[in-house]
Amino acid sequence: MPDKPKVAFYWCASCGGCEEAVVDLAEDILTVVGAVDIVLWPVAMDFKKADIEARPDKSIVAAFINGAVRTSEQEEWVRMLRKKSQVVVSFGACANSGGIPALANQSRKEDILKYVYEDCPGVDNPDKTRPRIKCEDEGHTLTLPELRSMVRSLDQVIDVDYYLPGCPPTPKLIMAAVQALLSGKLPPKGTVLSPDIALCEECKRKDSKPADLALTEFKRPHQIQIDPEKCLLAQGIVCMGPATRGGCEALCPGGNMACTGCFGPTSRVKDQGAKFVSSVFSNIAPKEEKDIDAVLDGIPDPIGTFYRYGLSKCLLRRKLN
Amino acid sequence: MSEKFEPKIVAFFCNWCTYTAADLAGVSRLKYAPNVRVIRVMCSGRVDPQFVLDAFARGADGVLLGGCHPGDCHYAEGNYKTLRRMRMLERMLKAMGIYDGRFRLEWISGAEGDKVRSVVNDMTEKVRALGPLNLPGKFTEWDKEIEELEAHVNGGSKKEATVHAR
Numbered sequence: 001m002p003d004k005p006k007v008a009f010y011w012c013a014s015c016g017g018c019e020e021a022v023v024d025l026a027e028d029i030l031t032v033v034g035a036v037d038i039v040l041w042p043v044a045m046d047f048k049k050a051d052i053e054a055r056p057d058k059s060i061v062a063a064f065i066n067g068a069v070r071t072s073e074q075e076e077w078v079r080m081l082r083k084k085s086q087v088v089v090s091f092g093a094c095a096n097s098g099g100i101p102a103l104a105n106q107s108r109k110e111d112i113l114k115y116v117y118e119d120c121p122g123v124d125n126p127d128k129t130r131p132r133i134k135c136e137d138e139g140h141t142l143t144l145p146e147l148r149s150m151v152r153s154l155d156q157v158i159d160v161d162y163y164l165p166g167c168p169p170t171p172k173l174i175m176a177a178v179q180a181l182l183s184g185k186l187p188p189k190g191t192v193l194s195p196d197i198a199l200c201e202e203c204k205r206k207d208s209k210p211a212d213l214a215l216t217e218f219k220r221p222h223q224i225q226i227d228p229e230k231c232l233l234a235q236g237i238v239c240m241g242p243a244t245r246g247g248c249e250a251l252c253p254g255g256n257m258a259c260t261g262c263f264g265p266t267s268r269v270k271d272q273g274a275k276f277v278s279s280v281f282s283n284i285a286p287k288e289e290k291d292i293d294a295v296l297d298g299i300p301d302p303i304g305t306f307y308r309y310g311l312s313k314c315l316l317r318r319k320l321n
Numbered sequence: 322m323s324e325k326f327e328p329k330i331v332a333f334f335c336n337w338c339t340y341t342a343a344d345l346a347g348v349s350r351l352k353y354a355p356n357v358r359v360i361r362v363m364c365s366g367r368v369d370p371q372f373v374l375d376a377f378a379r380g381a382d383g384v385l386l387g388g389c390h391p392g393d394c395h396y397a398e399g400n401y402k403t404l405r406r407m408r409m410l411e412r413m414l415k416a417m418g419i420y421d422g423r424f425r426l427e428w429i430s431g432a433e434g435d436k437v438r439s440v441v442n443d444m445t446e447k448v449r450a451l452g453p454l455n456l457p458g459k460f461t462e463w464d465k466e467i468e469e470l471e472a473h474v475n476g477g478s479k480k481e482a483t484v485h486a487r
Contacts, residue, residue, distance in 0.1 A: 072470055075467055075470050075471075075474075076470060076473075076474055079470070079471060079474040079475065080474060083474075083475070106416070106417075148466055148467065149463065149466060150463060152467070156464075157467060269371075270371050270375065271370075271371045271374055271375075273413065274369065274370035274371040274373075274374050274410070274413075275369070275370075275371055277370045277406050277409045277410055277413065278369045278370050278371065278406055281405050281406040281408075281409040282366070282402035282403075282405055282406045283402075283405075284405050286405075287391065287401050287404075289404070289408065292404065292405050292408050293408060296408060296409055296412060299409075301416075302409065302412050302413045302416055303413065303416045303417065306413070314374070314417070315371070315374035315375055315377070315378040316374055316377065316378060316417050316419070316456070317460065317463070318417075318463075319416070319417050319418045320417065320418035320419060320454075320456075320459070321418060
């Protein structure tokens with residue numbers, strides 16, 4: 001029996017949703033499992049670091065890596081997988097652009113540690129003990145990974161071949177990517193494996209989007225009864241559709257929820273948040289500074305709103321302190 | 322030897338008003354700080370907030386945006402669009418730690434050559450007082466913490482030098 005192609009799954013700073021999305025392939029997962037040998041999948045199977053280290057370079061056909069890169073251990077793993085794999089697929093919003101973990105780039109590492117180990121309500125830590133990278137105990141040296149000062153996307157650490165967007169990517173896109181890999185019909189390196197169109201193109205509410213939004217206020221979803229047919233932006237809800245890549249078939253707007261931008265931008269955009277500001281805010285109604293500011297007050301957290309999944313990929317990369 | 326810090330300011334001037342004003346300042350032989358690098362755009366409304374972030378990311382210490390006075394836009398509404406999106410951009414910049422003074426929006430008509438001079442001089446002094454922003458330098462510094470490990474994992478070999486995506 002000829003060797004089946006070897007495939008690895010790995011997770012970094014992630015919630016497990018991307019792993020869940022793989023399981024969501026349902027019966028299609030049997031096709032995948034039948035066609036490949038999984039050599040690493042920490043969430044589901046028991047493999048050790050040494051197993052991968054022992055493999056020859058480039059012996060794994062594809063490594064699917066999800067999660068943002070946050071610690072020295074994750075860096076070590078992804079660098080090793082890069083060496084051992086022919087193709088690396090950045091899987092999901094966190095790997096692609098930092099995702100939710102990247103919102104930590106608004107804070108200093110010291111402030112995060114202080115909050116988590118000292119100030120957070122419910123923490124009982126009178127000695128202010130914190131995890132140490134290295135400690136000696138009875139002649140043994142114990143080590144822990146080091147927390148980096150910022151959250152990085154996968155391609156800010158290693159070379160990446162393909163990107164699967166989404167929080168998480170949809171089973172349909174995952175299956176298409178796996179089939180492309182297995183058939184050897186690969187797009188050019190660097191391709192995002194999702195249609196290169198704005199989400200609005202796929203949205204059922206598109207026809208009700210006015211040419212000029214002329215917004216007079218922004219509302220949060222709990223403040224209004226959302227009309228299930230009408231464009232969410234036209235209702236004053238921040239919907240990232242105009243600055244987000246399609247491919248999810250507008251699942252969230254279809255479920256009466258605004259798009260939060262998890263698929264990242266299209267190929268023509270360098271900075272998703274800035275592009276959203278460019279497109280939507282030129283179309284609010286007022287002309288005087290004070291009236292404009294009153295409308296903008298409806299968005300209390302601009303960074304968390306426009307860079308919910310992409311702060312690592314903001315052109316500024318992190319808050320400057 | 323300590324040299325005086327010379328801020329680099331990227332200026333986007335609209336073709337119809339502010340660029341004409343800068344031209345007027347030139348033919349009137351008005352002297353002003355040589356710290357601005359002027360980029361002519363057809364309308365201040367052409368300036369995408371991405372341009373401003375990119376200018377900072379590529380080493381600008383300040384970004385100046387000049388357009389026609391409200392009501393005077395060659396394209397009727399372009400400068401209103403500019404004003405609205407730049408008010409939002411300012412909030413964003415502030416949240417990212419880039420405070421007032423590094424980014425500035427000014428309305429300067431084609432007749433106001435003198436205003437170009439005073440705005441450029443004033444902004445240059447204010448940015449000089451703030452000191453260098455030096456984002457490219459910061460990016461390199463931030464990535465130092467991951468480079469040590471890279472050498473360790475790749476066995477010190479430099480065969481696969483990683484280019485860190487911005």
